[in-house]
Amino acid sequence: xxxxxxxxxxxxxxxxxxxxxxxxxxxxxxxxxxxxxxxxxxxxxxxxxxxxxxxxxxxxxxxxxxxxxxxxxxxxxxxxxxxxxxxxxxxxxxxxxxxxxxxxxxxxxxxxxxxxxxxxxxxxxxxxxxxxxxxxxxxxxxxxxxxxxxxxxxxxxxxxxxxxxxxxxxxxxxxxxxxxxxxxxxxxxxxxxxxxxxxxxxxxxxxxxxxxxxxxxxxxxxxxxxxxxxxxxxxxxxxxxxxxxxxxxxxxxxxxxxxxxxxxxxxxxxxxxxxxxxxxxxxxxxxxxxxxxxxxxxxxxxxxxxxxxxxxxxxxxxxxxxxxxxxxxxxxxxxxxxxxxxxxxxxxxxxxxxxxxxxxxxxxxxxxxxxxxxxxxxxxxxxxxxxxxxxxxxxxxxxxxxxxxxxxxxxxxxxxxxxxxxxxxxxxxxxxxxxxxxxxxxxxxxxxxxxxxxxxxxxxxxxxxxxxxxxxxxxxxxxxxxxxxxxxxxxxxxxxxxxxxxxxxxxxxxxxxxxxxxxxxxxxxxxxxxxxxxxxxxxxxxxxxxxxxxxxxxxxxxxxxxxxxxxxxxxxxxxxxxxxxxxxxxxxxxxxxxxxxxxxxxxxxxxxxxxxxxxxxxxxxxxxxxxxxxxxxxxxxxxxxxxxxxxxxxxxxxxxxxxxxxxxxxxx
Numbered sequence: 118x119x120x121x122x123x124x125x126x127x128x129x130x131x132x133x134x135x136x137x138x139x140x141x142x143x144x145x146x147x148x149x150x151x152x153x154x155x156x157x158x159x160x161x162x163x164x165x166x167x168x169x170x171x172x173x174x175x176x177x178x179x180x181x182x183x184x185x186x187x188x189x190x191x192x193x194x195x196x197x198x199x200x201x202x203x204x205x206x207x208x209x210x211x212x213x214x215x216x217x218x219x220x221x222x223x224x225x226x227x228x229x230x231x232x233x234x235x236x237x238x239x240x241x242x243x244x245x246x247x248x249x250x251x252x253x254x255x256x257x258x259x260x261x262x263x264x265x266x267x268x269x270x271x272x273x274x275x276x277x278x279x280x281x282x283x284x285x286x287x288x289x290x291x292x293x294x295x296x297x298x299x300x301x302x303x304x305x306x307x308x309x310x311x312x313x314x315x316x317x318x319x320x321x322x323x324x325x326x327x328x329x330x331x332x333x334x335x336x337x338x339x340x341x342x343x344x345x346x347x348x349x350x351x352x353x354x355x356x357x358x359x360x361x362x363x364x365x366x367x368x369x370x371x372x373x374x375x376x377x378x379x380x381x382x383x384x385x386x387x388x389x390x391x392x393x394x395x396x397x398x399x400x401x402x403x404x405x406x407x408x409x410x411x412x413x414x415x416x417x418x419x420x421x422x423x424x425x426x427x428x429x430x431x432x433x434x435x436x437x438x439x440x441x442x443x444x445x446x447x448x449x450x451x452x453x454x455x456x457x458x459x460x461x462x463x464x465x466x467x468x469x470x471x472x473x474x475x476x477x478x479x480x481x482x483x484x485x486x487x488x489x490x491x492x493x494x495x496x497x498x499x500x501x502x503x504x505x506x507x508x509x510x511x512x513x514x515x516x517x518x519x520x521x522x523x524x525x526x527x528x529x530x531x532x533x534x535x536x537x538x539x540x541x542x543x544x545x546x547x548x549x550x551x552x553x554x555x556x557x558x559x560x561x562x563x564x565x566x567x568x569x570x571x572x573x574x575x576x577x578x579x580x581x582x583x584x585x586x587x588x589x590x591x592x593x594x595x596x597x598x599x600x601x602x603x604x605x606x607x608x609x610x611x612x613x614x615x616x617x618x619x620x621x622x623x624x625x626x627x628x629x630x631x632x633x634x635x636x637x638x639x640x641x642x643x644x645x646x647x648x649x650x651x652x653x654x655x656x657x658x659x660x661x662x663x664x665x666x667x668x669x670x671x672x673x674x675x676x677x678x679x680x681x682x683x684x685x686x687x688x689x690x691x692x693x694x695x696x697x698x699x700x701x702x703x704x705x706x707x708x709x710x711x712x713x714x715x716x717x718x719x720x721x722x723x724x725x726x727x728x729x730x731x732x733x734x735x736x737x738x739x740x741x742x743x744x745x746x747x748x749x750x751x752x753x754x755x756x757x758x759x760x761x762x763x764x765x766x767x768x769x770x771x772x773x774x775x776x777x778x779x780x781x782x783x784x785x
Contacts, residue, residue, distance in 0.1 A: 123151060124149035124150060124151060124169050125149060125150060125151075125152065126146060126148075126149060126150075127145060127148055127149075127150060127156075131150070131154070131156045132145050134156040134157060135156045135159055135162075138156070138157070138159060138160045138161070139160055139161040139162075140159055140160070140161065140162045140163070140164070141162075141163050141164070142163070142164035142165070142168075143164070143165045143166075144165075145164075147164075147166065147167045147168065148164050148168045148169075148170070149167075149168070149169045149170070150169070150170045150171075151170070151171050151172050151201075153172045153174075154170055154171070154172060154173070155172075155173050155174065158173040158186065158187065158188040158189065159173075159188065159189045159190065160188070160189075160190040160191070161190055161191050161192075162189050162190065162191075162192055162193075162194060163192075163193040163194070163211075164193075164194055164195075165193070165194070165195045165196075166195045166196035166197075166213075167196055168194050168195075168196070168197055168198075168199075169197075169198040169199065170189070170199050171199055171200045171201035171202070171203065171219065172201045172202065173186070173187040173188055173189070173201075173202060173203070174187060174202060175187040175201075175202030175220065177204055177222060185204055186204075187202040187203060187204050188204060188205075188206070189203070189204075189205045189206075190205070190206045190207075191206055191207045191208065192205050192206070192207070192208040192211070192212060193208070193210070193211035193212070194211070194212055194213075195211055195212070195213040195214070196213060196214045196296070197212055197213070197214070197215050197216070197217060198215075198216045198217065199217045200216075200217060200218040200219035200220075200221065200301075201219045201220075202219055202220050203217055203218075203219065203220065203221045203222070203223075204221075204222045204223065204224065205217070205221075205223045205224075206223070206224045206225075207224060207225050207226075208223065208226050208227075208228065208229070209226070209227045209228065210227055210228035211228055211229075211230070212228070212229045212230070213228075213229075213230045213231065214230065214231040214232070214233055214296045214297060215229055215230075215231055215296060215297040215298065215299060216296055216297070216298050216299070217299045218298065218299060218300050218301045218303075218318075219301050219302075220301055220302045221299050221300070221301070221302065221303045221304070221305075222303070222304040222305070222306070223299070223304075223305045223306075224305075224306045224307070225306055225307045225308070226305055226306070226307075226308050226309075226311070227308070227309045227310050228310055228311070228312075229297070229299070229305070229310075229311040230297075230310075230311070230312050230313070231295075231296055231297035231312075231313055232312070232313055233293075233294055233295070233296065234293065234294075235292075235293075235313040235330050236289040236290075236292040236293060236330075237292050237295075237297070237313055237314065237315040237330065237331060237332045238256065238314075238315075238330050238331040238332045238351055238352050238353045239256070239257045239258065239285075239288055239289040239292050239332060239353070240255050240256070240257070240285060240286050240288070240289025240290075240292075241255065241256050241330070241351040241352070241353075241368055242254070242255050242368070243255075243256055243368050243369065243370060243385050243386065243387055244368070244385040244401055245269050245385060245386065245387055245401055245402065245403045245421075246269065246401055246402075246403060246419055246420070246421060246445040247401070247419065247442075247443055247445055248385065248400065248401045248419060248435065248442040248443075249442060249443055251272070252269045252270075252272065252445075253282075254268045254269050254370075254387060255268075255282050255285040255286060255289070256285070256353050256370040256387075257285050257288050257289070257353070257655075258332055258334045258353060258355070259527075259529060259655065259659065260285075260353070260370055260387075260529070261389075261529045261530050261531070261659060261662065262372070262387075262389035262390070262405055262406060262423075262529075262530040262531075262630075262631035262632050262633070263530070263531060263630045263631055263632075263633050263662045264281065264655070264658065264659065264662070265370075265387055265389075265403070265631065266403075266405075266630045266631040267281060267630070267640075267644065268281050268282060269403060269421075270421075271644065274644060274648065276648045277644045277647055277648050280647050280648060280650075281647065281658075284654065284655050285655070288655070297313065297314065297315060297316075298315050298316065298317075299316045300316055300317045300318035300319065300320060300335065301318045301319065301337075302318055302319040302337070303316050303317070303318065303319060303320045303321070303322075303335070304320070304321045304322070304323070305320075305322045305323075306322070306323050306324070307323060307324045308322050308323070308324060308325045308326075308328075309325065309326045309327050310326075310327045310328070310329070311325075311327075311328050311329075312327075312328070312329040312330070313329060313330045313331075314328045314329065314330070314331045314332070314333065315331070315332040315333065315334075316333050316335075317332070317333050317334050317335030317336065317341065317356075318335055318336060318337055318340075319335055319336065319337045319340040320333045320335040320340060320341045320342075320343070321340060321341070321342045321343070322342075322343040323342075323343070323344055323345070324344055324345035324346065324347075325343050325344070325345070325346070325347040325348075325349075326346050326347060326348045327348050327349075327350075328343070328347070328348075328349050328350075328352075329349070329350045329351075330350055330351045330352075331349055331350070331351065331352040331353060331354070332352075332353045332354070333354045334353060334354060334355050334356055335354075335356055336356045336525050336526070338356075338524050338525055338526055339356040339357035339373070339374070339523065339524040339525040340356070340357070341354050341355075341356060341357065341358050341359075341360075342358075342359045342360070342361065343360050343361065344359070344360065344361025344362060344378075345361060345362060345363065346362070346363040347360050347361060347362075347363065347364050347365075347366075348364075348365050348366070349364075349365070349366040349367075349369075350366070350367050350368070351367060351368045351369075352366050352367075352368070352369050352370070352371070353370050353371070354371045355370075355371060355372045355373045355375070355529065356373050356374075356523075356524075356525040357373050357374035357375075357522060357523055357524055357525060358371045358372070358373065358374065358375045358376075358377075359375070359376045359377070359378070360375075360377045360378070361377075361378045362378040362379045362380065363379070363380040364377045364378060364380070364381050364382065364383075365380075365381075365382040365383070366382075366383055366384075367383070367384040367385070368384055368385045368386075369383050369384065369385065369386045369387070369388070370386075370387045370388065371388050371392075372387075372388050372389035372390045372391075372392065372406075372529065372530060373389075373390045373391075373523045373525060373528065373529055373530065374390055374391050374521070374522035374523040374524070375388045375389075375390070375391065375392040375393070375394075376392070376393045376394070376395075377392075377394045377395070378394075378395050379395040379396045380396060380413075381394045381395055381396060381397060381398070381399075382398050382399070383398070383399040383400070383402075384399075384400055384401070385400065385401045386399045386400070386401060386402045386403075386404065387402070387403050387404060388404045388408065389404060389405050389406050389408075389423075389530050389631060389632065390406040390407070390521070390523055390528075390529070390530040390532060390632070391406055391407050391517075391520060391521060391522060391523070392404050392406070392407065392408045392409070393408075393409045393410075393411065394408070394409070394410050394411070395410070395411045395412075396411060396412055396413040396415070397410050397411075397412055397413060397414065397415035397416060397417070397427075398415070398416045398417070398418075399416075399417045399418070400416070400417075400418040400419065401418060401419045401435075401442075402417045402418065402419065402420050402421070402422065403420070403421040403422070403631070404417070404422055404423075404425075405421070405422060405423025405424070405450070405631040405632050406423055406424065406530055406532050406631070406632040407423065407424045407425070407517055407520075407632075408422045408423060408424070408425045408427075409425060409426050409427065410425070410427040410431070411427075412427070412428070412429035412430065412431075413429075414429055414430040415427050415428075415429060415430060415431045415432070416431070416432045416433070417431070417433065418432075418433050418434075418435055419433065419435035419442065419444065419445045419446065419462060420433055420445065420446045420447065420448055420462070421445070421446070421447045421448070421631075422448050422452075423449075423450045423451075423629070423631055423632050424450045424451040424452075424513070424517065424632075425448060425451075425452055425453070425454070426452075426453045426454075426513070427453075427454050428453065428454050428455045428456040428457075428458060429456045429457070430456050430457040430458070431454040431455075431456075431457075431458050431459075432458075432459050432460075433446060433459070433460045433461070433462055434459075434460075434461050434462060435462045444462040444463045445462055445463060446460060446462040446463055446464045446465065446466075447464075447465045447466070447483075448460075448465075448466045448472075449465070449466060449467055449468040449469075449470070449483065449486070449629065450468050450469070450629055450632070451468055451469035451470075451510070451513060451514070451536070452466050452467075452468070452469060452470045452471065452472065453470075453471045453472070453509070454471075454472045455471065455472065455473040455474075457474075457475075458472045458473055458474060458475070458476075459474075459475040459476065459477075460472065460476050460480070461476065461477040461478075461479060462479075463479055464476070464479050464480050464481065465480075465481045465482070465483045466480070466482055466483070466490065467482040467483045467484065467485050467486040467487070467488055467544065468486040468487070468540070468541055468544065468629070469486055469487045469504050469510055469536070469541070470482060470486065470487065470488045470489065470490060470504060471488075471489045471490070471504060471507075472490045473489065473490070473491045473492065474491055474492025474493070474497075475492050475495075476490060476492060476497045478497055478570035478571070479570065480497055480499075480569065480570065480571055481569050482499060482571070483544070484544060484547045484548055484551055485499065485501045485502070485544075485548050485551065485552075485581070486502075486541050486544045486545065486548070487501075487502050487503070487504040487505045487510070487541075487545075487584070487585075487588070488500055488501050488502060488503065488504060488581070489503050489504065490571070496572055497570065497571045497572065498571065498572050498573070498574065498577075499568065499571040499572065499573050499577075500573075500574075500577045500581070501548065501552060501573065501577060501578065501580075501581030501582075501584070501585070502545075502548070502580070502581035502582075502583075502584030502585050502588070503577070503580070503581065503584065505584045505585075505587070505588050505711065506584060506711060506714035506715060506718060507715075507718060508715050508718040510536070511536070511715055514534065514535075514536040515759075517534050518534050529659075530631075530632055530633075531632070531633040531662060531663060531665075531666035532632045532633065533632065533633055533634040533666070533669060535634070537588060537591065537592040537595075538592075538627070538634050538673065539623070539627040539634070539636075539673055539676040539677070540627045540628065540629050540634045541592075542588075542589060542592050542593070542676075542680075543626065543627060543676075545585045545588055545589055546589070546680070546683070548581070548585050549582060549585050549586070549589075551568075552578055552581060552582050552585075553582075555568055555573065555578065556575075556578060556579075563575055566578060586707075587707040587710060587711055588707075588711070589684065590703050590704055590706075590707035591704060591707045591708055591711060592677075593677060593680065593681075593684050593685070593700075593704075594700050594701065594703060594704025594705075594707070594708075595704060595708075596673065596674060596677040597616070597677070597697070597700055597701075597704070598700075598701060598704060598770060598771070598774055600615060600616055600674060601615055601616070601697070601774060601777075602770075602774075604777070605777065606694070606777055606778060606780065606781045607780075607781070608781060609693060609694055609781050611781070612692060612693075612694060612697060612781070613689060613690050613692065616678065616689040616692065617678075617689065618671075618674055618675040618678050619671050619674070619675075620668060620671035620672045620674070620675045621675070622636055622638060622639050622672055622675065623636050623671070623672035623673065623674070623675025623676045623679070624636070624638075624675060624676060624679040625637060625638055625676075626638075627676065628640060633662070633665075633666055634669065635665050635666070635669070635672070636672055636676070639665055639672075640665075643658070643661050643662070643665075646661075685700060694778050694781045694782040695782060697774070697778055698775060698778055698782065701771050701774050701775060701778075702771075704771070705767065705768060705771040708763075708764070708767045709764055709767070709768070712760050712763055712764045712767075713764075715760050716757065716760050716761075731743040
């Protein structure tokens, strides 16, 4: 924005031209302009307070090939600075206390006002998870999923929560008294009221009904779009967000590249990177990255989610009509809820699980990831580990990175897409011990077992043990093989040297912090540094979190190395070339078995049952031809080809390692 010194007062001739064009001013001496200002480009403008005007010489090209010259017409401007080459036309009421930056375009708007006593949404307390309060997260423009998680979920450390919240409130206080801003290249058209909203660079607001007390944190590299009939109060929209088609937001944060549309409504909710929400409703949810709900009948309430796919009619309850809506639930990463599923909070669903039916006994499957939770005649049945072989699980894990729509130069949320990680692997280690304990307690000859108000069939328990073993063989072996990739072995000692951890940290428990996977010890270390004021600002906290995310694979290997004795019976220092060869064969066997299971699971989508509804006349021949034209044949399906290629690639990787091991095995 230009400085005060670059403006001058109007000349008498310029005032005369403005007056003849229907312009008025309460005091012409307070209307300042730049050299080169063209008064002929202002018509029917009422000036009051201190107003500064830039040069108007640009030509805007609009949809349909219409060209409009930069100009100001049919508007009241009060205490405003208008940058160079701005277009303003037909503001029914007025624009007050705003800095309108260069190349902004404003047309057919009711009014745009800053009252100078608001914080533009910064510092708004969002009451996630517990609607009655207790987990409030104050929001600001650079809020990440990880920082929000620490504020919402680390309530066991009130000093941490207080320190982080105070940092954000200090930011909010700086907003008080600031004039509103309409950023460079922003476009606001056919919109109702904009009250106390910071409109970022290159934003596009088209047809919104009312926006109040918020920030549209747009950027040139990833603009924000706000569309028809949107109403939002006490909000922040991050870069790349699209909010349109009648969305209603109250006390909410919308993260980078989120898409909210088709009459979706939300209050007291946080949505982080790449969430897609349509038609339904959200109340007090913490929607981590890739939370997806797209159906009119779906309600997400008082829950924490990430990488979720919510089926139509998915619902939860947080109110038992006793002490109010105080209950909450956690659906860990990568889970799905089927059509008409229901969970009575409190409950916790383990990672990469599927929930089908109605569950009212507060299930906790967190120690049994990759499971099915199915209702049958009012009872909750748990099928451990079965989702490991589901084609849907693998397809999701592969599609998420491809669907990252963030284009900003700065990515706020740190996302780990790995299906298998120390987080899920440690859960599977616990799951194996748990299944053994359940079986021993219930008896080896039992037909079914009880676990936390759920039923596990004996066959499902034993099969689950097989799935977990295969997945752990795959994860542990994969880590070993990649650690040794490309090394030219000259002695057995080369192996032990290559397997030495390069990161000090990584052992112990790992946690999923709203999409980012990290050792609990390092998160706790960061929290201690905040509490003890060794870290004192939000930028440094975000930098520490980013560094942890970037060091994931080094720390992952530290964890794997620490588990070698438990899984393979030897530490890294004790492994021989023959041991590595055995680990490689074991890994390859698990990978191929799992891929073959995926292959057969995918085949179900091409069965005769799947062809019901194909073929106009119902004949088998026409149904087959119709099906193949629409869906293709099994062998040419892209996912099926991917599975085959994966088997070949992993087999080649195993052969390569075994060939490189051969010389040291011969001489060992």
